[in-house]
Amino acid sequence: MAANSMAAKMLDNTATGRFSTPSDVANTVTFLASAANGDITGAVVPVSGGM
Numbered sequence: 497m498a499a500n501s502m503a504a505k506m507l508d509n510t511a512t513g514r515f516s517t518p519s520d521v522a523n524t525v526t527f528l529a530s531a532a533n534g535d536i537t538g539a540v541v542p543v544s545g546g547m
Contacts, residue, residue: 511546520545 507513524543527533 506547509547510544514545516543516545 507515521543524541528536528541
C-alpha cells in the first residue's frame, strides 16, 4: 500500500479529518499545566484527532 493511500485511510478514521500537530499537543499540555485545569488528575488525555 502506498504511503499516500495509507495516510488517506488514516485521515478517514479521524473526527477532525487531519493529523494532530505539535501545536495541538503543546496546547493540551499548556492547558493541563495551567490553573484552568483544576479538576483533571491522573488522566490520560489523547491528542489524536479522534482516531
